[in-house]
Each structure stands twice: as C-alpha cells, then as structure tokens.
Amino acid sequence: xxxxxxxxxxxxxxxxxxATVPGxxxxxxxxxxxxxxxxxPSGPGTRRRGESAETGHKRDLSFPEAxxxxxxxxxxxxxxxxxxxxxxxxxxxxxxxxxxDLGIRGIVQVGCDIPSSRWAVEAAEADERILAAVxxxxxxxxxxxxxxxxxxxxxxxxxxxxxxxxxAIGETGLDYFRTGKDRHELQQDSFREHIRLAKKxxxxxxxxxxxxxxxxxxxxxxxxxxxxxxxxxxxxDAELARICNENGWYMSFAGTVTFKNSHGVQAGLxxxxxxxxxxxxxxxxxxxxxxxxxxxxxxxxVQTARWIAEHLETPLEQLCEQVDRTSREVYGEH
Numbered sequence: 001x002x003x004x005x006x007x008x009x010x011x012x013x014x015x016x017x018x019a020t021v022p023g024x025x026x027x028x029x030x031x032x033x034x035x036x037x038x039x040x041p042s043g044p045g046t047r048r049r050g051e052s053a054e055t056g057h058k059r060d061l062s063f064p065e066a067x068x069x070x071x072x073x074x075x076x077x078x079x080x081x082x083x084x085x086x087x088x089x090x091x092x093x094x095x096x097x098x099x100x101d102l103g104i105r106g107i108v109q110v111g112c113d114i115p116s117s118r119w120a121v122e123a124a125e126a127d128e129r130i131l132a133a134v135x136x137x138x139x140x141x142x143x144x145x146x147x148x149x150x151x152x153x154x155x156x157x158x159x160x161x162x163x164x165x166x167x168a169i170g171e172t173g174l175d176y177f178r179t180g181k182d183r184h185e186l187q188q189d190s191f192r193e194h195i196r197l198a199k200k201x202x203x204x205x206x207x208x209x210x211x212x213x214x215x216x217x218x219x220x221x222x223x224x225x226x227x228x229x230x231x232x233x234x235x236x237d238a239e240l241a242r243i244c245n246e247n248g249w250y251m252s253f254a255g256t257v258t259f260k261n262s263h264g265v266q267a268g269l270x271x272x273x274x275x276x277x278x279x280x281x282x283x284x285x286x287x288x289x290x291x292x293x294x295x296x297x298x299x300x301x302v303q304t305a306r307w308i309a310e311h312l313e314t315p316l317e318q319l320c321e322q323v324d325r326t327s328r329e330v331y332g333e334h
Contacts, residue, residue, distance in 0.1 A: 005084075006126045008091030017094075020101035020299075022068045028094035029063035029297065061085065064291040067302045070103030072320035075327040075334075076301040077108045077252055078133075078171070078206060078232045078280035082119050085284035085295035096129045099298040103320070106130065106334040107298050110171055110206065110232075112137035114156050124165035131331055133168035133206055134160045138175045141190035142183035154193055161201040167331040169198040170206025171232055174219075177210045188219060195223045204228035204330045206252075213240050225249065228330045233282050234272075237264035241271035250330060252278035255288030255296065258307045269308065278330070279305045279323050 010028060011017040018027045081095055096107070106129040111117030117134035124132040134157050136144060144150040160166055172194035174187050198205040205226045209216045213236055220229065230250040234241075234257075244251050251272045257265050269277070281287075281304070283296035288303045309319040 005089065005091045006123055007093065009093045010091065011094070014097075017097060020066050020098050022066050022102075024065055025063050026066050026098040026101075026299065028090055028098050029088065031062065031088055033090075060294045061088070063088070063295050063297060064287065064300060064303075066098070066102060066299060067306060069101065070302055070305060070320050071317045072324065073100075073103045073105035074279060074301065074305060074320050074324045075106050075108065075331070076104050076281050076283075076298040077230070077278050077327055077331070078110050078254070079107050079283045079298050080110060080112075080116075080285075081107070081123070081283065081298070082109070082116055083284055088295065090297075092123060092127065092130075095297060095299075096127060099301075100129070102299050102302045104298050104301050105324075108133055108168060108206075108331060110168075111135055111160075112171060113140055114153055117157060117160055121160055121163050121166055124163075128334055130165075131167045131334060132160075132163070132165050133170040133204075134166055135170045135172045135194055135206075136190060137171060138173050138187045138191065138208055139178050142179060142186035145186045145190065150190060150193075154197065157194075158197060158200075161197055161203060166201075166203065168204040168206050168230070169194050169201075169226075170204075170230070171208040172205065173208040174212035174216050175208060175210040176212045176215075184215075188215065191216075191219055192223055195220070195226065198226040199224070202227075204230060206230045206232045208232060209235060217243055220247075220249075230278065230330060232280065233286065234268055235265060236268050238267040238271040241268035244276060245271070245273045248276070250276045250278055250326065252280045253304065253308060254280050254282045255286040255292070255300070255304055257311075258289040258304060259292060260289065266311065269311065274312075274314075274322055275326060277308070277319075277323060278326055279308065 120132035233254040234251040287296035309316040
C-alpha cells in the first residue's frame with residue numbers, strides 16, 4: 001500500500017478511465033476498489049476521517065451519486081483531499097479527474113498543520129489542478145504556543161508561503177466552539193501572526209470562523225485585513241454578510257448552506273454581493289443536502305453550486321461565470 005496518493009490511479013492509461021455518469025457513484029469512488037487493512041498507513045495524504053458522526057451513530061460511508069455537470073467550470077476553493085473518508089483511499093489524480101468531468105477545474109488544497117501544509121505544496125507541485133494554502137488551524141495553535149513551538153511552526157509556514165504554488169494562508173482564524181476561553185487569547189495571537197504572514201507574501205487568507213464572528217471582525221480591522229480575505233465555510237448571517245460586503249471580504253459557501261436548518265447562513269448568502277460569493281466543499285466534511293453525513297469530495301461542489309443558483313434565482317451559467325472569475329481574482333491562475 002502506498003503512503004501517498006499523489007500519483008496513485010486506477011487507470012494508468014487515461015483512455016481506459018470510464019466516464020463519470022450523472023446519477024451514478026463515480027467508478028473511482030466505489031469502495032470495492034479501496035478496501036484498506038486496519039493497519040493501513042496514516043500521515044499526510046492518508047489521514048482518515050472517523051466512521052461515526054459526531055452523534056456517535058454510524059455513517060453511510062458510500063460516496064454520493066454524481067450530479068449533472070456544470071455548464072461552465074469553477075474551482076472548489078477549500079478542500080482536504082489528504083483526508084480519506086471511511087475505507088476509501090482514492091488516488092488524487094482520479095479524484096481530480098472525476099471533479100473535472102463535472103465542471104470543477106481545480107481545487108485549493110488547505111493545510112491545517114505543518115505536515116498537511118507541506119503536503120499541500122507537494123500536491124500542488126504534482127498536479128497543475130491543485131493550488132496550496134498553508135496554516136496552523138486555530139484549534140491547534142494554543143497547544144503549540146504552550147509548548148513554545150508556535151514560532152517555529154510559523155517560520156516553516158513563512159518558507160512554504162514563498163512557494164509559487166502557495167496562494168493562500170489558511171485555514172486560520174478563531175474557533176470558540178472547540179477551544180475554551182482560557183485559550184482564546186492564544187488563538188487570537190496566532191491569528192494575528194497569520195494575517196501578517198499573508199500580507200508579507202501578498203497572499204489571500206482563508207478564515208476559519210466558528211462561534212467567533214465579533215472577534216474575527218475586530219482583529220481583521222485592528223490588523224488590517226489582507227487584500228483578499230475569504231470567510232471559508234461562511235457560518236454567519238445577514239449581518240456578517242453586510243460587514244463582508246462593506247469591507248470587500250469574500251464569502252465561501254460549503255454544503256452547510258444547503259442544510260434545511262441553515263436559515264442564518266442562507267440569509268447571509270442572499271445578502272452577499274454576488275462578486276464576493278465563492279463555492280467550496282471542505283471535503284470530506286459538510287456534504288451537501290440530500291447527502292448530509294456521507295463522504296464529501298471535490299466533485300460535490302457541483303451540488304452546492306446548483307443549489308446556490310436555484311436559491312438565488314440566478315441562471316446557473318451566470319453563477320458559474322461569476323464564481324470562477326472571483327476565484328481567479330483571489331488565487332490567480334492554476
């Protein structure tokens with residue numbers, strides 16, 4: 001078993017690769033191809049998501065059916081293809097080929113620590129459809145700071161940020177859902193350093209903001225936000241969307257916007273200036289309705305884009321054109 005999926009593919013001869021058929025699970029995502037032993041290797045490129053949901057209940061680990069292709073290609077601007085879901089161990093080229101079949105021309109692979117950030121850059125070097133984002137996740141930053149290891153990590157990120165295939169610092173920000181009040185200040189300090197790093201290298205910044213809207217906005221205004229600031233997996237409401245509109249901050253919508261109980265996020269979508277809207281998967285998490293809880297993958301950004309166009313009563317082609325133009329403005333060309 002290979003420890004990296006960067007070059008692993010079921011079809012070394014592209015002519016033999018079966019077409020992705022809407023309404024059917026893509027061949028590359030059928031679990032019979034990837035039955036892993038219990039002692040399968042772990043690490044960058046092979047990390048696993050748990051087989052149970054946060055409720056403790058077993059999840060349906062089969063990948064959803066392919067949606068109808070988009071009329072114009074877009075970018076999945078936030079994903080984690082280094083994290084395999086359940087028992088599936090799909091190769092990176094196959095994952096990107098399936099996504100491309102359906103209208104996802106590229107992805108931004110996002111790091112959350114030093115190993116995954118290094119892997120993001122390595123992946124971006126290996127495939128032109130991948131761009132890298134590098135960072136220490138806000139939930140991990142306090143522990144590093146308490147071990148006096150955060151500065152060393154930031155030094156490595158500074159080096160990775162200078163790579164030509166690195167186009168964003170992220171995901172960084174604040175998470176008050178999983179981190180107690182005693183660690184909020186440490187998170188904030190790390191966030192400020194990430195902001196400075198993005199500005200130093202002229203990169204976009206992807207923000208993780210969970211239950212921390214007021215402090216995220218405050219720190220962005222105090223530090224001076226990078227010119228291209230993206231609220232990844234936008235979790236605010238119409239009020240936060242108006243603040244983003246005023247400051248020219250981008251709002252990236254994941255599968256959560258399609259959930260039936262996501263009324264606040266949907267209100268934020270309706271309020272958002274159209275030229276600030278982006279689309280992501282955050283795969284393998286946050287799979288869009290009606291597949292909530294099942295594994296996610298870049299090809300399912302198509303499902304979210306279709307839902308957004310319908311919700312906004314915007315022609316799908318027009319939405320795709322706008323989203324792709326925005327992605328190019330934020331990250332440059334793949």
